[in-house]
């Protein structure tokens with residue numbers, strides 16, 4: 001397959017480049033500054049030149065807290081630009097793959113969210129990503145992959161904890177009352193390729209197996225690194241971040257399992273591979 005990836009130098013884009021090479025697919029990647037997805041004419045030109053089988057949009061305004069004060073910009077990138085990608089995909093006869101997020105849910109659930117549960121975002125970022133889902137659904141052929149709590153190359157929770165430990169921290173204060181699915185960009189990239197190879201369309205949840213609070217995630221990072229540090233739980237209110245976050249955003253990956261035939265590995269296993277890769 002010929003894959004065109006936008007946001008190709010982000011965490012998922014970089015992992016997709018490796019996964020595509022391993023699976024024998026052709027990959028062309030674009031990121032800022034050479035291709036801004038809000039420039040729909042440039043997007044159309046790039047897609048027409050590459051004639052991809054799938055246009056995979058990994059580009060996003062991912063600064064969840066900054067989006068609260070900058071929702072118009074976040075919406076331009078996460079919502080309006082996706083409409084341009086959908087039009088370009090249709091013109092090229094390509095499948096549009098839009099990466100979305102657990103933050104489209106409000107977190108009030110008491111069991112893992114399924115693909116057909118009604119979204120109800122509580123943050124600006126979540127609202128703009130939901131707008132992106134709506135825009136992606138306008139493409140004749142589309143696949144929306146919702147994922148969560150991503151860690152790979154770049155800025156992410158694992159890197160942030162590691163940086164604090166490397167700086168000699170012996171006590172970390174980490175939110176204990178939000179639960180989600182830590183997910184390794186490498187495993188998500190493999191999941192996207194597997195879904196493409198299976199001809200999947202519609203919405204699919206793809207996350208590493210299991211769930212954790214941020215504190216449990218931090219405890220496991222500390223344990224795997226063999227460092228002596230205490231991880232003290234704090235509440236979401238104590239953390240006082242600008243953007244509200246869902247208290248519970250575990251995603252049900254049954255549809256993924258049904259299509260691909262297996263779950264992604266447990267997040268603890270994924271974390272071990274990530275730490276070994278650094």
Ligand SMILES: NC(=O)c1ccc[n+]([C@@H]2O[C@H](COP(=O)([O-])OP(=O)(O)OC[C@H]3O[C@@H](n4cnc5c(N)ncnc54)[C@H](OP(=O)(O)O)[C@@H]3O)[C@@H](O)[C@H]2O)c1
Nearest residue numbers: 007009010011012036037059060062099101147148149150
């Ligand atoms: N990270 C998470 O925890 C998480 C969780 C759930 C879902 N997701 C979704 O997963 C996808 C991939 O996330 P990620 O963590 O790989 O993101 P990332 O590391 O932030 O990468 C996003 C890439 O898109 C680029 N970009 C930003 N605005 C752009 C524009 N207007 N045109 C073209 N490129 C642009 C960024 O460039 P700059 O760095 O120069 O801005 C960056 O290289 C996103 O759709 C995100 O919403 C992420």
